[in-house]
Structure formats: structure tokens, C-alpha cells
Amino acid sequence: MRVDPRAPELVAADFVAMMNASRMCVLIHDAATKNILWANPAACELLEFGLSEIRPLKADHMSSSAQQYDRVIGRAWLQDAVEKGASRIEWHYRSKSGRVIPTDALAVRVELAQGPAVMVQFRDIEREQRVERELRLTTSYVDALAHYTSTLALMLDETGTIRFATDTALTAIGAPVDGPMRPLTAFARLRLDGRDASWADVLARATPVTPVQLEAGRPDNGRVWLEGSLERLREEDATALLMILHDVSDRVQDQVRRARELHRENYLARYNAMGDMAMAIAHELGQPLAAAANFLAGVHTRAARLPEAGGLAQGVASAVSQIERAAAIVSSVRAFVGHLEQVEQVADLNDVVEECLYFVRLRAAPLGVEVRVRLAPEPVLVRCERVLTGQVVLNLCFNAVDEMGQSPAAPKQIDVATAPDGTFTVDDRGRGLPRDPFAESFTSKEHGSGIGLALSHRIITRQHGTIRAEKRAEGGSRFGFTLPLAEPEQPAGA
Numbered sequence: 001m002r003v004d005p006r007a008p009e010l011v012a013a014d015f016v017a018m019m020n021a022s023r024m025c026v027l028i029h030d031a032a033t034k035n036i037l038w039a040n041p042a043a044c045e046l047l048e049f050g051l052s053e054i055r056p057l058k059a060d061h062m063s064s065s066a067q068q069y070d071r072v073i074g075r076a077w078l079q080d081a082v083e084k085g086a087s088r089i090e091w092h093y094r095s096k097s098g099r100v101i102p103t104d105a106l107a108v109r110v111e112l113a114q115g116p117a118v119m120v121q122f123r124d125i126e127r128e129q130r131v132e133r134e135l136r137l138t139t140s141y142v143d144a145l146a147h148y149t150s151t152l153a154l155m156l157d158e159t160g161t162i163r164f165a166t167d168t169a170l171t172a173i174g175a176p177v178d179g180p181m182r183p184l185t186a187f188a189r190l191r192l193d194g195r196d197a198s199w200a201d202v203l204a205r206a207t208p209v210t211p212v213q214l215e216a217g218r219p220d221n222g223r224v225w226l227e228g229s230l231e232r233l234r235e236e237d238a239t240a241l242l243m244i245l246h247d248v249s250d251r252v253q254d255q256v257r258r259a260r261e262l263h264r265e266n267y268l269a270r271y272n273a274m275g276d277m278a279m280a281i282a283h284e285l286g287q288p289l290a291a292a293a294n295f296l297a298g299v300h301t302r303a304a305r306l307p308e309a310g311g312l313a314q315g316v317a318s319a320v321s322q323i324e325r326a327a328a329i330v331s332s333v334r335a336f337v338g339h340l341e342q343v344e345q346v347a348d349l350n351d352v353v354e355e356c357l358y359f360v361r362l363r364a365a366p367l368g369v370e371v372r373v374r375l376a377p378e379p380v381l382v383r384c385e386r387v388l389t390g391q392v393v394l395n396l397c398f399n400a401v402d403e404m405g406q407s408p409a410a411p412k413q414i415d416v417a418t419a420p421d422g423t424f425t426v427d428d429r430g431r432g433l434p435r436d437p438f439a440e441s442f443t444s445k446e447h448g449s450g451i452g453l454a455l456s457h458r459i460i461t462r463q464h465g466t467i468r469a470e471k472r473a474e475g476g477s478r479f480g481f482t483l484p485l486a487e488p489e490q491p492a493g494a
């Protein structure tokens with residue numbers, strides 16, 4: 001052995017000492033015969049043979065009996081290193097006690113003083129293989145858990161990016177199962193204590209656990225509500241966050257339905273009270289208005305006899321006209337709310353609409369909205385609760401008038417119509433329908449006493465009719481309903 005001149009302080013004996021101290025197992029084979037020339041202490045210890053015992057051994061004496069570790073294969077591996085300079089293989093040695101030892105073995109051609117040799121360096125990889133098998137098994141468990149569990153679980157980093165998630169969680173928030181990693185907020189809205197929150201807000205509350213809610217969209221334009229917890233998991237070199245969720249959409253929707261029903265019930269009570277108040281007011285105002293009209297009529301008669309009182313007579317006549325108008329309003333109110341009993345009747349839909357037009361025009365006049373009417377030429381006899389049906393007509397017309405009042409650029413006009421098949425429609429030229437209005441509870445207007453589209457839907461459908469809303473191709477909306485026609489009366493004796 002020659003000493004490297006770049007390290008003159010090391011002598012040949014030092015290299016022998018280092019080889020003996022190395023924990024890497026080393027066998028030296030003759031390049032031609034493949035006989036073992038030498039083994040370092042680490043190799044002797046692993047194989048449980050002394051140096052004198054190991055030197056005469058052949059491949060079949062110290063290798064696994066499996067076919068892939070046959071002596072011919074072992075010699076071919078060593079010869080490959082002789083010819084190419086190096087060759088790597090996973091080789092299973094067998095110790096003196098019979099233990100089979102999987103190793104990562106590297107054969108390297110070396111030039112010794114007596115000629116070429118092959119130095120085999122190998123190490124026991126049994127523990128590594130066991131750990132690798134356990135990791136593969138764990139990975140398969142995790143993969144199965146991700147794909148088949150019903151648990152909604154997500155692992156996120158500190159930026160809120162999804163790093164791992166079960167398929168059920170990805171499906172719930174509408175994220176692609178095989179898509180790229182993206183922030184959670186790209187798929188769902190975060191909420192804390194029922195209010196919208198940012199990822200930073202949620203992260204700050206995770207000390208280490210905080211309740212959290214999510215609201216995500218569905219392909220059918222529905223919503224899914226999730227709630228659960230976000231827990232901070234501290235690792236040595238990073239921070240991970242575990243989010244466990246469960247679907248509470250049914251519960252939330254039940255709460256919304258209950259709130260809607262309560263709203264409807266409260267509104268019905270309010271509307272009934274309005275009817276009672278209207279009846280009382282109409283009753284109390286009727287006689288004073290009639291008396292005032294009589295008094296003014298007498299004044300008008302006397303003033304007409306005085307030639308110089310022409311202006312007075314004109315003023316009195318105008319006052320009488322206004323009182324008569326007020327009396328007509330009171331009479332209409334009494335006729336409209338007088339039928340508080342909800343008895344199915346046969347009514348002419350044209351008459352129902354005409355009774356409502358007075359109020360519709362009163363609502364439309366201050367907003368400058370023209371009310372155009374096109375009624376069926378013949379009576380449209382339908383089975384309905386007359387008063388409640390009139391309330392629906394008013395509600396749909398009031399909504400159309402209000403819509404035109406909020407659309408300054410559109411022609412201020414609504415079209416009211418009936419058809420012989422029992423259909424009523426009202427068209428506006430407003431902003432159109434952004435969504436199904438009958439999915440809403442009641443009007444969102446701050447003012448007004450409309451009965452609400454949801455209640456209109458209930459009234460019409462309870463009478464075996466249908467109610468609908470649609471977007472007009474020329475702009476605006478059309479609301480309408482259809483009631484069942486009354487059966488024609490049979491002649492007597494038929």
C-alpha cells in the first residue's frame with residue numbers, strides 16, 4: 001500500500017486501522033477466482049464467522065438459499081465489477097447461525113499489490129426494509145382512509161392551503177379530488193360565531209383548538225353548511241392544522257324553514273289585525289263622511305242661490321267630490337276586507353281584478369306608473385276564496401308597481417290581464433328575476449304591507465291553482481297564477 005503524498009502524516013498502517021474500525025462490512029475477493037482474501041471485523045461480526053473461517057467459504061455457504069442468490073449469480077455480479085469497475089446489488093447473506101441478512105452491496109474493482117481484486121462493501125438493510133414496509137402499509141391505510149371514510153377531515157398549512165383531505169371532505173366543499181393544492185377559502189367561506197371570517201381570524205383563534213363553520217356551494221346552486229373544529233398540531237419543523245367537520249346542512253335548512261314558518265305565522269296575524277283595523281276604520285268613517293257630504297250638499301244648494309257666491313259654490317262642489325272619493329275608498333275597503341271567512345266560492349276573476357284596480361292605481365299614481373288592463377271579454381268563473389285571491393292580485397300588482405318605481409330608465413308601465421282559462425298575469429319592465437322568488441320567505445322591501453310571495457304561493461296552491469314567475473324576453477318579469485275553472489251549472493232535470 002502506498003501512502004498518498006497529499007496526506008504524508010498517514011502511513012499504511014493507519015489505513016488498515018481505519019478499515020478495521022469501519023462499521024461498513026468489507027469483503028475482499030480475488031478478481032480471478034472470486035475467493036475471499038480478507039474480511040474486516042464488521043463483516044466477520046455480522047456474518048458470525050472469524051477471519052480464518054470466512055476465507056474458505058464460497059457464495060453458497062454464506063448466501064441465502066433462494067434461487068436469486070445462487071452462486072452463479074453471485075460470481076456473475078463480482079465479474080461485472082471486475083469488467084466495469086463497479087456493480088451494485090441487493091444480496092442476501094446467511095450468517096453462521098442461519099439468519100438471512102438482506103444487504104445493499106457494492107462491488108468495486110481495486111488494484112492490489114498482488115493484482116486486481118473486488119472489494120465488496122455491504123450493510124444490513126433489514127431494519128430499513130421493515131420500516132419501508134411499515135411506511136407502505138401506513139400509506140395504504142391513509143389512502144384507504146382518505147378514499148373510503150365518511151369522515152370530513154382536512155390537513156392545512158399555516159397559509160390555509162389544503163395539504164391532505166379525505167375524498168368526502170373534498171366533495172363536501174366542491175374541490176376536485178385529484179386537483180392541485182389550493183387554499184381552503186377558494187372553495188368555502190369561513191365563519192366564526194355565525195359571521196364571515198378570514199383565514200387569519202380563524203388561525204389566530206386556533207390556540208390550539210377553535211370551533212369553525214364553513215359554507216360552500218354545490219353544483220346545483222344549493223349551499224352546504226359544515227361545522228367542526230380546527231386544531232393546531234405543532235411539529236418540530238412546521239405547524240400543521242387539522243380540521244374535522246360534519247355536515248349540518250339539514251339542521252340549518254330546518255332552522256331556516258322554522259324561521260320562515262314563524263315569519264309566515266306572524267305575518268298572517270299582522271295581516272288579520274290589519275283587516276280588523278280596516279273594518280273598524282271603515283265603519284267609523286262611513287257615517288261622518290256621509291254626514292259631511294249632506295251638510296256640504298245643503299251649503300252648495302244655498303250658495304247656488306246667491307249670485308255673488310259662485311266661487312263658494314265651486315269650492316263646496318270640490319269638497320263634496322273629495323268626500324265622495326273618500327267614501328268610495330272606505331266602501332272599497334269594507335267590501336274588500338268584509339269577507340273574513342275563508343269559504344270557497346265561485347267568483348268572476350275579472351270582477352276580483354277590477355275590485356283591486358282602484359287600490360293598484362292609488363299605489364301607481366305617485367310613482368307615475370301607468371296601469372294598463374286587458375281583461376277577458378267574457379266572465380272568467382273560477383273556484384276560489386275571493387278575498388284571499390284579491391290579496392294575491394294586489395300583492396303581485398304592488399310588487400310590479402314598486403319594481404317600476406325602482407327602475408327609472410324603464411318605461412313606467414305595468415300590464416294587468418286575465419285569460420279565459422282562469423289565468424291572471426301582471427307584467428313589468430323592471431330588472432328581471434335574478435333567482436326563483438318563490439324560494440324566498442317574504443318581500444325584502446323596508447316598507448309596504450304586501451302579503452309576500454311565499455304567502456301568495458300558499459294561498460293559490462291551497463286553492464288547487466298554480467303560481468309562477470318568469471323573466472320576460474323583452475325585459476322585466478311576469479308574475480301570474482291560474483285557478484281551476486268552475487264547473488258549468490247543469491240544467492234542472494238533466
